Amino acid sequence: MSKTLNLKPQTPNPNLDSFFAQVYAVARLIPRGRVTSYGAIAKYLGTARSARMVGWAMNGSFHTRPKVPAHRVVNRIGLLTGKHHFSSPTKMKELLQREGIKVKKDQVKDFKKLFWDPSVELSID
DNA sequence: CGATTGACGTACG
C-alpha cells in the first residue's frame, strides 16, 4: 500500500489510550441521580495519582459517543469545578438538578450520600 | 524543545 499510514498517535502511550476509554466507560456507568469524583474513577483504574488525567480525559468526552455524563463527575468535595467547561457555566448544575440532585452554589448537596464509587458499586465483592 | 497550565488528590507542617 503506497498509502503511508501517517498515523499521529494522539496518545503516545497505547496504554493511556485504554485509560481514556476506561474513563469514558466508567463515567457512562454512573447511574442517573448519582455522582462520582475524578479521583474515584482514577483510583478504580489504578491510577489514583492521575486524577487530573481523568478530568483531562473528560475534555474529549464531549466529542465522544455515546456522550458521557460528565456533569455527574465532580471533584472529591462535590464541587462543580468543571462547570466552566460546559456549554454554559450553569449547564452542569441544571443537568444535575434535572436528575434530582440538589446543587447549591456549585456544591452538590448530600454529596456523600449520592456519591457513586465505581470501586464499590462495581465492587469485587 | 523547555516551561507552564490544568475538570485533582494526597502528604506534610
Add this chain to the structure above:
DNA sequence: TCGTACGCCAATC
C-alpha cells in the same frame, strides 16, 4: 483543622 507543596501526564504557549 487549615494552608502549602508536590505528584501525574498530556496539551498548550
